Amino acid sequence: FYRNPRVLLDLVHPDDRDRAIALLNDVTSAPERSISTQYRFLHRDGTWRWIDACWKNMLHDQHVRAIIVNYRDTTEARHALDALRTSDERHRAFLGQSSEGIWRIELDEPMPEGAPEVEQVAHILRHAYVAQCNDKMASIHGFGTAGDIEGKPLREIDWSSGELNREQLLRFVRSGYRIQNAESTWVDASGATRYSVHNIVGMVEGGRLVRAWGTHRDITEQ
Secondary structure, three states: OOOOOHHHHOOEOHHHHHHHHHHHHHHOOOOOOEEEEEEEEEOOOOOEEEEEEEEEEEOOOOOOOEEEEEEEEOHHHHHHHHHHHHHHHHHHHHHHHOOOEEEEEEEEEEEEOOOOHHHHHHHHHHHEEEEEEOHHHHHHOOOOOHHHOOOOEHHHOOOOOOHHHHHHHHHHHHOOOEEEEEEEEEEOOOOOEEEEEEEEEEEEEOOEEEEEEEEEEEOOOO
């Protein structure tokens, strides 16, 4: 079976077979030649399974005289990756279609829950950055797209400027990292004063605040 790898080609998916034949011709062209590839292979139960294959030319070896083929089934891993990709696409579609600004901040240094309140506020302003947001969030702050503010420290986006916003962060800390319908003001990229309503939920892992999710609705006109 392993001494005649062309027998295996009959079990390769028709859409992958020509490529597999070309690879087989390549691997047999020189001693010690090895090739790694991926293709679909017919399982005994009639399903097509994705495999990672490594072929090595050992025809010159007096003790082997064969093409050595190693297979690893990656079907489940591919399905999991596809599901994750679909979930991520749906998540991004939701963010993109929302009429509210949606954001996630991360702390590059997690914050202990038991620290004094004022120190916690200072820690957030010092270590928080925008990990993810939608375009609406960017436009609320006077930027073009989410990419313009993702990765920026929170302190550079003016949402955290002003005593009212520091008071909101203090409320966030005092409430156990969860506030609803909190009003705030900030100065956008054009220098205009804006007003908004926030909802924020913090995520604690191992007794330390690591991130927070929030929504941001502009109520300046109201």
